[in-house]
Amino acid sequence: MLRYRPSARFTRLARIMVSVWAAVILVAYFWPAQTVLDRMELYTIDWRFRVRGPQQPDPRLVMVTVDEESIRSQGRWPWPRNRMAQLIQKLQQMGAERIIFDIFFTEHDETELGAQHDAELAEATRQFGEVYHAGFAYDPEAGEAPPPLSDEVRAKAWDMVKTQTATGLAAAGALYQPHGLVMPLPELAGAAKAVGFMNVLDSGDGVFRHVLPLLRYEEHVYPALVLAAACDIMGVEPAEVQVTPGREIRLGNEATIPLDAHGRMMVDFVGGRNSYPRLSVASVLAAEPGSSLGEELAGKIAFVAVTAPGFFDLRPSPFDTVYTGAETQANALDTILNNKGLPRLAPHYTALVIVLMALVFGVWLLQADTIWLCISALAIESGYVWCGLYLFRCNGLVIDLLVPMLAVAGFFVIILVLRLLGEERRRRQAQQTLSVFIPPELADRLIADDVLSTMRGERRVVTVLFSDLRGFTAASDRAEPEAIVELLNRYFSFMHDVIWQNEGTLDKYMGDEIMAFFNAPVVQPDHARRAVRTALEMQRVIQRRRDEWAFLGMPELAAGIGINTGVAIIGYVGSGARMQYTAIGHHVNIASRLQELTRELEQRILISEDTHAEIGDEFETRPHGVVDIRGTAIKVAIYSVLGPKGQPDYLE
Numbered sequence: 001m002l003r004y005r006p007s008a009r010f011t012r013l014a015r016i017m018v019s020v021w022a023a024v025i026l027v028a029y030f031w032p033a034q035t036v037l038d039r040m041e042l043y044t045i046d047w048r049f050r051v052r053g054p055q056q057p058d059p060r061l062v063m064v065t066v067d068e069e070s071i072r073s074q075g076r077w078p079w080p081r082n083r084m085a086q087l088i089q090k091l092q093q094m095g096a097e098r099i100i101f102d103i104f105f106t107e108h109d110e111t112e113l114g115a116q117h118d119a120e121l122a123e124a125t126r127q128f129g130e131v132y133h134a135g136f137a138y139d140p141e142a143g144e145a146p147p148p149l150s151d152e153v154r155a156k157a158w159d160m161v162k163t164q165t166a167t168g169l170a171a172a173g174a175l176y177q178p179h180g181l182v183m184p185l186p187e188l189a190g191a192a193k194a195v196g197f198m199n200v201l202d203s204g205d206g207v208f209r210h211v212l213p214l215l216r217y218e219e220h221v222y223p224a225l226v227l228a229a230a231c232d233i234m235g236v237e238p239a240e241v242q243v244t245p246g247r248e249i250r251l252g253n254e255a256t257i258p259l260d261a262h263g264r265m266m267v268d269f270v271g272g273r274n275s276y277p278r279l280s281v282a283s284v285l286a287a288e289p290g291s292s293l294g295e296e297l298a299g300k301i302a303f304v305a306v307t308a309p310g311f312f313d314l315r316p317s318p319f320d321t322v323y324t325g326a327e328t329q330a331n332a333l334d335t336i337l338n339n340k341g342l343p344r345l346a347p348h349y350t351a352l353v354i355v356l357m358a359l360v361f362g363v364w365l366l367q368a369d370t371i372w373l374c375i376s377a378l379a380i381e382s383g384y385v386w387c388g389l390y391l392f393r394c395n396g397l398v399i400d401l402l403v404p405m406l407a408v409a410g411f412f413v414i415i416l417v418l419r420l421l422g423e424e425r426r427r428r429q430a431q432q433t434l435s436v437f438i439p440p441e442l443a444d445r446l447i448a449d450d451v452l453s454t455m456r457g458e459r460r461v462v463t464v465l466f467s468d469l470r471g472f473t474a475a476s477d478r479a480e481p482e483a484i485v486e487l488l489n490r491y492f493s494f495m496h497d498v499i500w501q502n503e504g505t506l507d508k509y510m511g512d513e514i515m516a517f518f519n520a521p522v523v524q525p526d527h528a529r530r531a532v533r534t535a536l537e538m539q540r541v542i543q544r545r546r547d548e549w550a551f552l553g554m555p556e557l558a559a560g561i562g563i564n565t566g567v568a569i570i571g572y573v574g575s576g577a578r579m580q581y582t583a584i585g586h587h588v589n590i591a592s593r594l595q596e597l598t599r600e601l602e603q604r605i606l607i608s609e610d611t612h613a614e615i616g617d618e619f620e621t622r623p624h625g626v627v628d629i630r631g632t633a634i635k636v637a638i639y640s641v642l643g644p645k646g647q648p649d650y651l652e
Helices: 008-030 036-052 068-074 081-093 114-128 168-172 186-191 225-234 281-286 293-297 325-337 347-367 370-395 402-434 440-454 472-478 481-501 527-544 546-551 586-601 609-615
Strands: 061-066 098-104 131-138 180-182 194-197 200-202 208-211 214-217 220-223 241-244 248-251 255-258 278-280 301-306 458-469 505-510 513-518 559-574 579-584 605-608 619-628 635-644
Touching: 008 347, 008 402, 036 208, 036 370, 036 402, 061 068, 061 281, 061 325, 068 281, 081 098, 081 114, 081 281, 081 301, 098 225, 098 325, 114 131, 114 186, 131 186, 131 225, 194 220, 194 225, 200 325, 208 325, 220 225, 225 248, 225 255, 225 325, 255 325, 278 281, 278 293, 281 293, 301 325, 347 370, 347 402, 370 402, 458 527, 458 586, 481 505, 481 513, 481 527, 505 579, 513 527, 513 586, 527 546, 527 559, 527 605, 527 609, 527 635, 559 586, 559 609, 586 605, 586 635, 605 609, 609 635
Parallel strands: 061 278, 061 301, 098 131, 098 301, 131 194, 559 605
Antiparallel strands: 131 180, 200 208, 214 220, 241 248, 248 255, 458 513, 458 559, 505 513, 559 579, 605 635, 619 635
């Protein structure tokens, strides 16, 4: 893997910010009240349900519903209770194994024959022997006293349940304690195989995913009706039930129900609406002995519920926005009977994942190349989501997806943003550094193309210009230091402007000498013509400023300029503390020697034959033959530049 080499300052800042983000995420994750993150996590659970798709429902369960057909056939709801007694008898005749009523018979029938009908329902319940009746938990309005529970209901409490104390974060969990509990009529409670409440709970975001398996009321423990029925079906006595609030309910050796801190069980939904077979109450009541309905009901657990529209038993589920509470209860019973509880990974494991990811990003990926940082972050996110789906689909394990994904996304963004800011800072530094040598617009263009190329040494054809003031050293010995400094500053300022106007690179000042070159760092196809044009303009500026030079004590200020074109090595040269962007090579030396020859030949501008070949006929030149380059064995044909084409007297 390519290595990114961050500075110590970047590393320190990145690790601090990664740690801060991890802390923020963990605080939000462990915040006691439900937050937006909690609600969004619930949406990811719904997504996992839908990705997993429908599952095979328990074949023992069948819905017997009071639907529109039943109401048209039997009349307006609610029906006389002897009609429910007839339904029990019919279901018994057809071989139903058990009947679970998701209909509340909590008050006496006050009609003329109501007492008789209540008695008939209780008697039918007693005769069948496998009928379960429902109540509900609720919070009374202010000042309203809940109705007292009958002795028959209290007799069916599960006070023999063993309760264990959870450890760690689960120790804060407790069984739900409602302010009110309404149970079936005493005669029904006494006749029923079991009674229990049938509350379906809003998970906090408007979707009903949870039920309460157990609750504590008036110092007694009462089961949900589906839990009571499931234990009866599995042969588990209440004394065999062991409760660890905030963690689980163990039903002997048959099943385990995971609980959250609020004492709720998440339902493992097998699918959307109508996942379980449905029979209309009307068709059951009208069925004759030996009809095909007998095959559909034989040995089955019949859920009797009202599903006709307008009875307000509709609520969203992970699969559907319109879902009946009775179907949720059937799914809950299916979950318990088949030991399909959905355990949720303990929060401290999720916290450990977040801390590990903080270490991965803060230590390893912090030094990875940016492309590998992006690939790794995407792989971690995708891998974690896949792991969450796999565990949910194959093991029914619910792990938190959203918070770890937000943590990883935050770590990635922090490092990426810091790198971008660092690159922007280095870009500005490079721009400031280059602006010392070349015009700002050229620096901008160079950085936009490839700022790193200026840091690397490379061979390139360039045109090098050397300019030196004649007789300046001797004159400076006689002048005041202040005047000399002011004159040099004025002179260099004018020369600097001319070089930059022609987009040349100002290499350095050496006493009263100037070095500049063209075609680097930005490519300039006409670099030789730019250099000669710069030399002519420099000479004209010197001539036009004669009065100023005279005022500063140098009336005869003149300069000799040498220009050569050839291959040079371009790049930053120097120590780490003092770097210089420059050109080196023997062609640079030739330009310097030509500048020295201007004094001997009494010429203002001398160019080499290589430069002469590049400028074409744009300028007036005069040959001076071949000369030896001092200090080398090189011979070079040289030319003096007189002015632009057609202006041999351009320089006075």
